[in-house]
Amino acid sequence: MGAMAGPTHSLPEYADRVLTAAEVIPPGRVLTYGDIARRLGEGGPRQVxxxxxxxxxxxxxxxxxxxxxxxxxxxxxxxxxxxxAEGTPLRDGTAPGDMPRLDLRRARWDGG
DNA sequence: GTGCTGACACAGG
DNA sequence: ACCTGTGCCAGCA
Known part of the structure; x- marks a missing residue:
């Protein structure tokens, strides 16, 4: 295969898949880096x-x-x-002014 | 080629 | 609940 010229896609295909996976997460739900890596069946959390x-x-x-x-x-x-705004489940910290964390057990999206 | 770094995950203490 | 070390994989100096 000869000279394939310039960049047909600006982003690497893998990056495109990661972004698509993020795009389909419904409001009020989340996926972890590891979840996405697993869904794609390629790479790992760090790559995501x-x-x-x-x-x-x-x-x-x-x-x-x-x-x-x-x-x-x-x-x-x-x-x-x-x-x-989205109603994503959170776990409030014990102390006031403490930064809340996500309640993953409820917020994690089991879609697909 | 070697080694460090990073929007991570998990097991221990 | 916190911090630490280890495994992981790709990018970059």
């Missing part, structure tokens, strides 16, 4: 995380979360606003 770090702004990034339910460092405020 890297794609989200690079291109996550284009999709509902707040619906892709860590398995421990902790909010994304540096984006807690923005994420929390979304969760409250």
């Amino acid at each position: 995380g890297r794609v989200m770090a690079l291109y996550g702004a284009a999709v509902p990034w707040w619906r892709v979360v860590r398995a421990d339910g902790r909010l994304l460092p540096g984006h807690e405020r923005r994420a929390l606003e979304r969760y409250r």
